[in-house]
Amino acid sequence: MSFIPAPLSRFFHRTASPPHFYALADKLVPWLTVLFLLLLIPGLYGGLVAAPADYQQGDSYRIIYIHVPAAWMSLFIYVLMAVMGGIALVWRMKLAEVMLISSAPIGAGFTFVALVTGSLWGKPMWGTWWVWDARLTSELILLFLYLGVTSLYGAIEDKRSAARAVSILALVGVVNIPIIHYSVEWWNTLHQGPTVSKMDKPSIHISMLIPLLLMAGAFKLYYAIAVLQSAKLELIKREPSAQWVKSLLENKA
């Protein structure tokens, strides 16, 4: 590990200790909340009020300011969980396990939001709540992958082995996501193609794009806040009799 500069690796080792992480998360959350609001308010205003209506879809398209960031987050969090799982398996880092398992319900929530908003949008646009379209189906399967992670973690009594099991599952899942995605894509396609990621010439107007990116940033920060809070709780639940938890509770009381 000599290729990592000493201050950096010291920072990592210190952050990996539960009491230190707890204190750090406590300090970070208010700042993240401020940043979150700073992105959310102009994003929502820009998306729902300032941006022009779409020439075909009218105002219904505005649901993308929730739908698209939520769909992005659903994939992003799963990949992040797999990274955490890799770290947890290789270095046996407790904090990575805690972050992995705290991320799963949040990721499932984003996936659910993406599915619900997509189906709300689909009713006026496609004339039906649900179609067995490639992207919808792979998003639904992603939801099942998330639910598998949380229920496997809940089923195994010993939380250390549960975390290892979940790490393996997250890694297996992340290898499978592209395979599932492309096989489903080949199977059936109705969803509109990507509009933002065509980097050279996005087919979305700049006045619509900026609020979307603001909302994407806001969703990332929301995830950071939520995962830190739930990781704090998970840490306390894991070692309720540890010295630092006792002194923490005494100070609060």
Add this chain to the structure above:
Amino acid sequence: MSLIQAFFAIVRRDLLLAFRRRAEMANPLFFFVLVVTLFPLAVGAQPNLLQAMAPGVIWVSALLAALLSLDGLFRSDFDDGSLEQLLLSPHPLSVLVLGKIFAHWLVTGLPLLLVAPLLALFLGLPGQAMPTLWVTLILATPLLSLIGAIGVALTVGLRRGGMILSLLVLPLYVPVLIFASGAVDRAASGLPVSAQINILLAMLLLALVLTPLPTAAALKMSVN
């Protein structure tokens, strides 16, 4: 004992154990036939409807039969402690696990090949699709065993792992189902199927190399 010998010793042992309990061997087969029988009863017996649904029905039933038989893969070894002996052996666990999966497939996956044509006949699948049905079964049932082994290894320590096992494994089965039933469907309409077959073969080779590793890791976790 060399690695190859150890591999075949595992296969031999598991086959021997399976043949001692012959009644259990037939269960996945009966299940397969039963599930296929349920479909005409549920959707009606119009021949053209059944014919259109035949590839999907056969493949969903094969998938459920594979899922049902998975639990036996490590269960008895876990209960009587021979799984711990396997973990203690000097050979890499992933290779030994591959041996167990291979034996399990010979006992539960291969017999499906014998019944599938009969069921295809019942559902009125055109004869020209029969070779494709066989090829997809040969390629994809080992794939189901390989992928499912990861899920079994993760849940073998749980007392009621059945529901969780299906939640873990079924999403991972989706690509197999799509390509296998897609190939049979195309063959029934007389279209070329080499693309689907090639992808199934690629997935099988990939799974042969990759899936024993997480399975071995998960077994180590479960035995702890």
